Amino acid sequence: MRAIPPRLPVDQRAAAPIGDGREPAIDRRRFLQGAGGLTLAFYLPPIAAKAAVRSAPAALAAPFEPNAFVRIDRQGGVTVIAKHLEMGQGVFTGLATLVAEELDADWTQVRVEGAPADVKRYANLLMGMQLTGGSTAMANSYEQMRRAGATARALLVGAAAQQWGVPAEQISVADGLIRHRGSGRHGRFGEFVLTAASLPVPSDVPLKQPSQFKLIGKPRLSRRDSAAKTDGSALFTQDIKLPGMLVAVAAHPPRFGGQVKSFDASRAKAIPGVVDVVQFAAGPGHFGGVAVLAQNTWIARRGRDALDIQWDDSAAYRGDSGDIAAYYRSLAEQPGAIVKNEGDVASALAGAAQLVTADYEFPFLAHAAMEPMNCLVRLGDERCEIWNGEQMHTGDQAAIAQLLSLKPEQVEITQLYAGGSFGRRANPHSDYPLEAVSIAQAASHQGHRLPIKLVWMREDDMRGGYYRPAFLHRLRAGLDAQGQLLGWEQRIVGQSIMQGTPFEQFAVKNGIDPTSTEGSAEPYVIPNLRIELHTPRDIGVPVQWWRSVGHTHTAFATECMLDELAAAARQDPVRFRRALLAGHARHLAVLELAVAKAGWDTPLSSGGDGRRRGRGIALHESFNSYVCEIAEVAVSEDGGLRVERVVCAVDCGLAINPDVITAQMQSGIGYGLTAALYGQITLKDGVVEQSNFPQYQPLRINEMPAVEVYIVPSAEKPTGVGEPGTAPIAPAVANAIFAATGKRIRRLPIAEQLRT
Amino acid sequence: MTNLKVNGRSVSVTVTDDMPLLWVLRDEIGLTGTKFGCGIAQCGACTVHVDGQAVRSCVTPVAAVAGKSVSTIEAVAHDAVGRAVQRAWRDLDVVQCGYCQSGQIMSAVALLRSKRTPSDADIDAAMSGNVCRCATYVRIRAAIHEAAKSLKA
Numbered sequence: 038m039r040a041i042p043p044r045l046p047v048d049q050r051a052a053a054p055i056g057d058g059r060e061p062a063i064d065r066r067r068f069l070q071g072a073g074g075l076t077l078a079f080y081l082p083p084i085a086a087k088a089a090v091r092s093a094p095a096a097l098a099a100p101f102e103p104n105a106f107v108r109i110d111r112q113g114g115v116t117v118i119a120k121h122l123e124m125g126q127g128v129f130t131g132l133a134t135l136v137a138e139e140l141d142a143d144w145t146q147v148r149v150e151g152a153p154a155d156v157k158r159y160a161n162l163l164m165g166m167q168l169t170g171g172s173t174a175m176a177n178s179y180e181q182m183r184r185a186g187a188t189a190r191a192l193l194v195g196a197a198a199q200q201w202g203v204p205a206e207q208i209s210v211a212d213g214l215i216r217h218r219g220s221g222r223h224g225r226f227g228e229f230v231l232t233a234a235s236l237p238v239p240s241d242v243p244l245k246q247p248s249q250f251k252l253i254g255k256p257r258l259s260r261r262d263s264a265a266k267t268d269g270s271a272l273f274t275q276d277i278k279l280p281g282m283l284v285a286v287a288a289h290p291p292r293f294g295g296q297v298k299s300f301d302a303s304r305a306k307a308i309p310g311v312v313d314v315v316q317f318a319a320g321p322g323h324f325g326g327v328a329v330l331a332q333n334t335w336i337a338r339r340g341r342d343a344l345d346i347q348w349d350d351s352a353a354y355r356g357d358s359g360d361i362a363a364y365y366r367s368l369a370e371q372p373g374a375i376v377k378n379e380g381d382v383a384s385a386l387a388g389a390a391q392l393v394t395a396d397y398e399f400p401f402l403a404h405a406a407m408e409p410m411n412c413l414v415r416l417g418d419e420r421c422e423i424w425n426g427e428q429m430h431t432g433d434q435a436a437i438a439q440l441l442s443l444k445p446e447q448v449e450i451t452q453l454y455a456g457g458s459f460g461r462r463a464n465p466h467s468d469y470p471l472e473a474v475s476i477a478q479a480a481s482h483q484g485h486r487l488p489i490k491l492v493w494m495r496e497d498d499m500r501g502g503y504y505r506p507a508f509l510h511r512l513r514a515g516l517d518a519q520g521q522l523l524g525w526e527q528r529i530v531g532q533s534i535m536q537g538t539p540f541e542q543f544a545v546k547n548g549i550d551p552t553s554t555e556g557s558a559e560p561y562v563i564p565n566l567r568i569e570l571h572t573p574r575d576i577g578v579p580v581q582w583w584r585s586v587g588h589t590h591t592a593f594a595t596e597c598m599l600d601e602l603a604a605a606a607r608q609d610p611v612r613f614r615r616a617l618l619a620g621h622a623r624h625l626a627v628l629e630l631a632v633a634k635a636g637w638d639t640p641l642s643s644g645g646d647g648r649r650r651g652r653g654i655a656l657h658e659s660f661n662s663y664v665c666e667i668a669e670v671a672v673s674e675d676g677g678l679r680v681e682r683v684v685c686a687v688d689c690g691l692a693i694n695p696d697v698i699t700a701q702m703q704s705g706i707g708y709g710l711t712a713a714l715y716g717q718i719t720l721k722d723g724v725v726e727q728s729n730f731p732q733y734q735p736l737r738i739n740e741m742p743a744v745e746v747y748i749v750p751s752a753e754k755p756t757g758v759g760e761p762g763t764a765p766i767a768p769a770v771a772n773a774i775f776a777a778t779g780k781r782i783r784r785l786p787i788a789e790q791l792r793t
Numbered sequence: 794m795t796n797l798k799v800n801g802r803s804v805s806v807t808v809t810d811d812m813p814l815l816w817v818l819r820d821e822i823g824l825t826g827t828k829f830g831c832g833i834a835q836c837g838a839c840t841v842h843v844d845g846q847a848v849r850s851c852v853t854p855v856a857a858v859a860g861k862s863v864s865t866i867e868a869v870a871h872d873a874v875g876r877a878v879q880r881a882w883r884d885l886d887v888v889q890c891g892y893c894q895s896g897q898i899m900s901a902v903a904l905l906r907s908k909r910t911p912s913d914a915d916i917d918a919a920m921s922g923n924v925c926r927c928a929t930y931v932r933i934r935a936a937i938h939e940a941a942k943s944l945k946a
Contacts, residue, residue, distance in 0.1 A: 125890030125927045259886060266891030267882045269826015269866035273892060276825035284820075309809075333820035334829070335812050407830050407838060407892040407926050456828070456892025457926050495831045696886060700932070704889055707928020730835040730924065739917035741930035 101230035103192050103238060105158040106185035107136055113213060113227035115142045120152045120159035120178070121169040122428045123262060124406075124455040124462065125704070126759040127697035128174045130260045132182050134694055135175075138252045139186030139245060142226070143213030149261045151452025154430035166431035170463050170582070172660035172757020175693055179755050180244070187242040189233075196232035197224065247691070247752060257696050262454070274411045274453050277424050279488040282413070283312055285476045286337035286492055287328040288344050292353035292723035293502055293577050297346060300327050304343040310336035314344070315479035320440065321537075322466020322579070324501075328476045330485060334492050354577025355723035358507070361576060362398060365509040365530040369396070373528055373569035374547065376554050380565030385524030389515025393605050397512070397594040398784040399531075400717035402505035402583055405733055408456025409498035412473035415488040416481055420447045425470060426455025428463035432539065436467035437474050459584040459708065464503055465538035466579070469493065496728040504718050505583035506532040507576075508553075510594035520606025522617060524565035525558055527594065532580045533572045548572065552582065556591040556659060556764070560624055561599070561617040578720065584708055585760035588659040589767075593785065596655040596768035600775065610654055610772065611637055623663045623688050626749050628656050630686035631665035634747050641669060648673045650681075653772025655765035661756040662689040663749075666706065668742070668769035672777050676791035680710060680742040680770055688749035689756045698758045699746040705762025706744055711736040713767035715786050795859050799824070800868035810856035814848075815839045817855045818865060826866035826895045830924070837923030840896035841865050847903035849922075866895035869902060874944065878902050881940040889927035897923045901937050910941050 100110040108116040117136045123129040129149040137147050152159045156167045162177040164170075190210055197215045198205040207218050216223040252258055265271035290296065302314035312330045319325030329340030386392060413424035421441055427433065427450050438445040455462050464470075473491035480489055493501065508531035515523045533550035535541050544551060549570055557568050583589060603613035611632055618625050631654070632638070641650050648671040656665045669682040685702045692698055715734035719726045727733040771782035774791065782790060797804045799822060806821045818824045818841070827850060830838030834849035841850045842864045869875035878901050881887075888894050897920070904911055904919035911919070916937055925933070 123890075125888075127889070257886075259883070260888065262891060263883045263886050263888050266888040266894050267866075267879050267898060268869065269824070269895050271891050272825070273828075275829065276819075278820070278823070278825075333816055335816035335820065338832075405926060407836070407890065407924070408828070409830075454892075455890060457890040459926070492829075495833075495836075700886070700889060700929070703931050704927045704929070707930060708926065710928075711926075729833055730831050731833075735836075735924045735926060736928060736930075737921045737924060738930040738933060739921045741928065741934075744931050 101234045103189040104185050107189045109226050109230050111227045111230060113146060113225040115147045117149045118152045119149050121174040122455055124458040126701060129262055130697055131175050131694050132178055133261050134252050134258060135182035136186035138250060139183045140190045141210040146213055154434045154450035156431045168429045168463060172760045175755045176757060183244050187244055191239050191242045192233040192236050193226055193229050195236050196229035200232055253693050258694055271454050273408055273456050274413060274424055274426050275408055277413050282488040282490055283330040284334045284337040284490050284492055285328040285330050286341040287326045288341050288346055289324045289326045289497060290348055292350050295353040296349040297327060298349040300344060300346040302344060305329050305340040308340050311340040313483055313485060315483055317475040317479045320471050323468040323471040330480055353723055357721055358719040361507060368530045368571040369509055369511040369528045373571040374549055376549055376568040376570050378567045382524045382526045382565045382567040385565035386513060386515040389523050390518040391516040391605050393601050394513045395601060395783055397510040399508040399590045401507045402712055402716045403499050403718050403733060404459040404461035404583055406457030406459060406461055409493040409495050410469040411492045412470045413490040414473045414477040416477050423450045424453060426453050426462055428458055433467045433470045436471055440471055440474055460582040464581060465540055499728055499733055500725040502579035503581035505589055506580040508590045512598045514598060514602055516606050520608055522563055525563045527557055527568045529554055530571040532576055534580055534582055552587040555587040558595055560621045562619055585659055585763040588764035592657040592764035593768045597771050600772040624656060627663045627665040627686040627688050630747050630749060631667050631684050635667040635684040649777040651773045651776025653769045653776055655768035657765045659761045659764055662761040664761045664765050666765040666769045668773045670770060670773040670777055672791060676793045678791055682743045684745045686747045688751055689758050690751050690753035691755045692748050693755050695748055698748055701758040702746040702762040703744045706766045707736055707741055709763040709766035713770050713785060713787060717786050795855050797863055799863045800865060808855060811854045813851050814853040814855050814858055815850035824865050824867055828892055828895055838893045838896040840899040842899060847900050866899060869898060874905050875902050877940040877943045881936040885932050885936045887929050887932040887936050889929055893925045897933055905940060909944060
């Protein structure tokens with residue numbers, strides 16, 4: 038999601054934020070445009086706004102909201118409103134850090150709640166829509182959230198100055214305490230919120246210099262979501278239960294594009310607790326099927342399993358994974374659309390002393406977040422309420438509004454924690470939210486005007502499509518007699534993620550989806566370079582971005598090919614890369630840091646257990662962050678593979694929360710390792726062969742390597758960390774396997790390829 | 794009617810005997826800290842204790858726990874081992890998305906109740922049934938060692 042998506046002309050009013058479900062809703066009253074394109078929403082002072090409807094004591098209890106991102110209550114508690122989804126990546130903590138830094142808040146008094154759908158106030162500033170993705174959360178919020186905190190601080194200081202009758206310049210703030218230097222008078226934030234709410238909001242407030250930071254860059258700043266996620270109180274979509282709510286579990290077509298021909302619901306309806314059975318229509322991006330509505334999830338599931346459905350597969354996709362791979366290889370025989378063409382590759386390869394060729398193949402991958410997809414819908418008169426771990430508010434709001442013939446602002450979205458996502462909850466076709474709404478519509482037509490919670494079982498989630506697309510990379514590269522890289526030709530074959538989505542018109546140029554090719558051969562200095570792309574449109578498998586998007590395959594093809602070239606040139610893989618990185622200081626810096634920390638130049642100990650050991654390296658930039666990973670593997674006599682240690686160096690600009698960065702590198706490595714070792718969705722006659730964790734094997738604790746993470750100190754603008762740790766691990770492991778065994782891994786997953 | 798003891802309280806539910814404990818806890822009793830991940834005892838998100846033993850509640854029929862003592866993440870702080878594990882999880886900021894962590898914590902508490910100083914191999918054996926797609930495994934391991942240390946102190 039690197040390309041800039043559309044600025045949707047959506048005029049939206051706030052939905053009441055519920056956050057973790059325990060906070061009262063606050064009415065939004067008024068918006069003002071901030072300077073410099075920054076949108077801050079301001080509210081009328083609570084007393085003035087509420088005077089007509091509230092009793093005096095209630096008005097006095099109203100919190101102080103200096104802008105759309107901060108709320109301070111009378112007890113001094115600070116609530117940060119997060120415009121981005123917390124799906125594990127630590128963004129609640131990150132955004133709160135920025136606000137609290139400039140507010141000089143007491144960190145222990147800071148809590149976070151998710152923002153409602155409201156693109157005017159909560160747009161991702163790099164995208165123009167409310168979306169969490171492309172590892173952009175901190176990059177686009179860095180100034181905005183600090184400004185929100187600084188503005189609130191200025192108002193509190195102004196209020197204290199007024200209450201104490203002293204000049205504001207003599208007031209300091211630290212750890213949530215406001216203090217007047219001359220008199221020693223002091224007070225907590227809560228004592229000043231009423232006055233602060235009556236002051237004019239300053240339009241321009243100074244921000245701290247990095248040397249003044251107390252929270253930003255602190256090695257350990259506790260996550261704001263740790264407490265609720267360790268006592269069972271954190272609320273996910275799965276956990277919401279509204280009065281009268283029915284749970285829907287749906288039967289989906291076994292093949293993509295299949296339709297319901299007929300069905301018999303009598304066995305399902307005979308189950309006590311099944312309330313009704315409804316058929317719902319497919320849309321351009323979501324399944325049609327039959328849903329069982331019941332009083333609880335278990336009964337709904339039993340009812341679903343008892344349905345007898347005849348499917349019409351006349352328009353369904355019936356491909357096999359093996360056929361797709363063969364088809365991609367045949368496409369790679371033909372020239373594709375030109376992505377890059379520098380120098381004269383044909384001549385360079387023709388004149389090469391050594392030609393190295395390889396096909397690298399990648400399967401479909403499911404996201405397999407721990408929380409299977411789900412969505413809660415309540416249809417009302419001229420409105421629709423949604424509860425969702427929402428990664429793309431603006432897109433889902435627009436799609437639901439279109440389905441229901443409503444205006445986007447009539448679709449209210451309450452944000453919840455997401456039990457992982459890895460991209461899945463930002464579906465550009467709004468698949469599962471539209472399915473939920475379609476079921477609620479069908480239920481409504483059958484007289485059930487009740488909240489409906491759609492719950493996908495694990496099998497529905499795994500077979501629900503929207504996979505990382507399968508890809509083939511065909512590479513040919515040439516070396517001269519001295520082992521210098523002369524030319525590189527890369528043909529890429531795979532489905533487009535952007536085609537057919539609202540992103541297409543902005544992202545896809547000349548038929549080239551940049552997410553199919555991003556990161557290929559980069560950033561190496563190659564004198565003759567040609568990259569071509571085939572984008573098959575006749576594969577009926579729905580595809581979507583998956584943690585680090587195109588980099589999931591381009592990093593592998595690039596970094597494995599470099600390793601093959603280094604071997605052909607009889608050069609050390611690190612030295613070979615260094616020579617091609619002139620002018621790329623940040624790449625070189627993470628490379629050198631990882632090399633030093635891993636002890637690359639010291640031979641790996643044999644371990645003395647008969648297993649063959651090797652080290653492998655991969656270097657990759659994605660989402661403007663630079664990551665180098667060095668993996669150490671051990672391969673046993675019978676081909677058993679163990680990744681023992683991973684050293685990771687990352688440059689993500691200014692490190693806002695070093696511990697979150699470390700956690701995201703650990704996470705990306707673990708997530709990428711699952712895909713490298715085991716991950717594949719395969720099709721037979723159009724039916725997905727995997728359905729649950731036994732067939733789609735996740736990495737477990739006993740397989741997790743020791744991980745060391747080193748962060749390059751930097752004063753550059755902060756960039757993302759949710760995705761960039763993912764892509765380098767598979768090539769680092771593959772290259773380590775070569776170092777250990779001499780065998781090249783050119784197809785993922787590694788699975789049983791080493792078994793003898 | 795099935796009578797259960799959940800987190801020290803007596804609860805009666807009117808459900809079929811084969812309804813998994815997971816859904817009884819979540820949908821009938823309203824204890825939503827225990828999570829649904831796979832439904833076939835392959836991911837451990839649904840882990841609870843029955844008479845002190847870690848079990849996968851998604852495949853445990855409610856009838857099988859009638860009259861037994863069930864405890865869930867909501868009651869993890871009711872004893873010293875649970876508190877130590879919870880504290881270690883917070884001190885090390887183990888969680889990411891958090892969805893699997895109730896199950897992780899319940900498995901870790903059961904491990905530490907039976908082995909006060911677990912080795913890495915013990916941790917592998919006790920925790921490999923709990924999947925974390927965020928791969929918080931490095932910190933889970935560290936937090937279990939940390940909790941073990943604090944329980945000895």
